[in-house]
Amino acid sequence: MRRRAFSLVEILVVIVIIGILAAIVIPRLTGGGKDASGKPTLAPKQRAQQVGTISYVSQIQQAITMYKMDNEERLPANLQELKRYGVTDEMLIDSVSKQPLQYNPQTGEVTSPTALPGRVGNALNLPNSVQGQ
Incomplete structure (x- = not known):
């Protein structure tokens, strides 16, 4: 054989x-x-960090919407005012750059210092329902 x-x-x-x-x-x-x-x-770890930041910004935008509903359509002066709506200190820091998220109290726009997919200029391009418009 x-x-x-x-x-x-x-x-x-x-x-x-x-x-x-x-x-x-x-x-x-x-x-x-x-x-x-x-x-x-991007490397998977970087992509995961960016997705985490996008998720946090979305949750912050929802908290801004709830704040507006409770305060006669006024925007919060800073993101710290959103603590009672479930926003934590961890959510206010960009997970990629470790820098604080930027907030414009005149427009209610939350921006990230890092480049994220789906952005228009320096602002995240979130659906209008999330932005609270």
Whole structure:
């Protein structure tokens, strides 16, 4: 009885295929690649931090809406006034840059010092229902 083994050519073909797949996938996982539009991709940890900031800003905007409903459509003078609406100190810090979120008391706009997807200028592009308009 003769045992059948892989030939050297078959093993080399498999190694080349694995190498090509790794060259495609690894940059996307580490943040060094580019997406379909040619923009550089972020590392998963950076993307998760940005998503966390977007979530916090959305919650802050909802708290501003509740504040306006309770205070005759007036905007809070600062974000600290939103503590009773569930806004915590952690939510007021950008998770990527560790800088405080910026707040404009005239417009009620909350901005992040870091570049986030879906932004218009320096403001987050949130749905109108979230912005409290």
